Amino acid sequence: QSVLTQPPSVSAAPGQKVTISCSGSSSNIGNHYVSWYQQLPGTAPKVLIYENNERPSGIPDRFSGSKSGTSATLGITGLQTGDEADYYCGTWDSSLSAGVFGGGTKLTVL
Amino acid sequence: EVQLVESGGGLVQPGGSLRLSCSASGFTFTIYSMNWVRQAPGKGLEWVSYISNSGSTMYYADSVKGRFTISRDNGKNSLFLQMNSLRAEDTAVYYCARWHGSGQFQDYWGQGTLVTVSS
Numbered sequence: 001q002s003v004l005t006q007p008p009s010v011s012a013a014p015g016q017k018v019t020i021s022c023s024g025s026s027s028n029i030g031n032h033y034v035s036w037y038q039q040l041p042g043t044a045p046k047v048l049i050y051e052n053n054e055r056p057s058g059i060p061d062r063f064s065g066s067k068s069g070t071s072a073t074l075g076i077t078g079l080q081t082g083d084e085a086d087y088y089c090g091t092w093d094s095s096l097s098a099g100v101f102g103g104g105t106k107l108t109v110l
Numbered sequence: 111e112v113q114l115v116e117s118g119g120g121l122v123q124p125g126g127s128l129r130l131s132c133s134a135s136g137f138t139f140t141i142y143s144m145n146w147v148r149q150a151p152g153k154g155l156e157w158v159s160y161i162s163n164s165g166s167t168m169y170y171a172d173s174v175k176g177r178f179t180i181s182r183d184n185g186k187n188s189l190f191l192q193m194n195s196l197r198a199e200d201t202a203v204y205y206c207a208r209w210h211g212s213g214q215f216q217d218y219w220g221q222g223t224l225v226t227v228s229s
Contacts, residue, residue: 002154035215037155044205044219045147045155051213088155092214097169099145099157099216 003028004089006102012079013110020074020105022089028100032092034072036065039086049074079109112136112218114206119223126196132189132206132220139187143209145216146180146191148202160209196227
């Protein structure tokens with residue numbers, strides 16, 4: 001059981017938009033930055049979004065992040081088949097003094 | 111270019127020990143905190159441990175507390191994870207990741223090393 005809650009799967013057609021939610025509490029998302037990671041099959045995770053809504057260099061602006069209270073959302077527009085991957089949210093939890101991740105969301109581009 | 115290369119994984123019997131290493135290059139290792147994150151086969155990411163840049167502060171997931179020890183050698187740009195009393199549920203790919211302190215996220219990841227705990 002993950003500290004952060006994500007939907008197990010989402011799907012959409014190529015070119016469409018999808019959002020992935022991440023729900024937590026005041027000890028984690030509510031008081032800390034949220035980051036999002038993309039994990040393509042057989043590879044290590046890669047950061048897509050950090051500090052709630054910032055993109056590292058090289059990450060296209062099709063990827064966006066937002067945070068409100070104890071929840072965060074990853075948005076992906078203009079879906080491509082290459083976006084099929086597992087997506088994870090992550091943050092720090094002050095009560096646990098530990099890093100925490102969501103359970104992951106598998107994106108299928110139909 | 112930032113590079114993190116893990117090593118030391120392998121097959122170990124339940125109750126056994128293993129020491130993972132992570133060799134860092136392409137950045138000033140001494141100013142960054144580091145993490146270990148693991149992923150069981152077919153499962154999601156699980157944060158395992160954190161160590162500050164000086165090595166003076168460590169944190170652990172409850173699932174490994176008392177069994178795993180994180181350490182670092184700043185002179186050799188290396189991070190370690192000593193794993194004792196291993197259990198079947200510790201079977202996973204273990205990733206070394208650099209910690210971005212102000213943003214509180216793992217900004218660079220290694221390719222991972224597989225640890226299999228089985229008799």
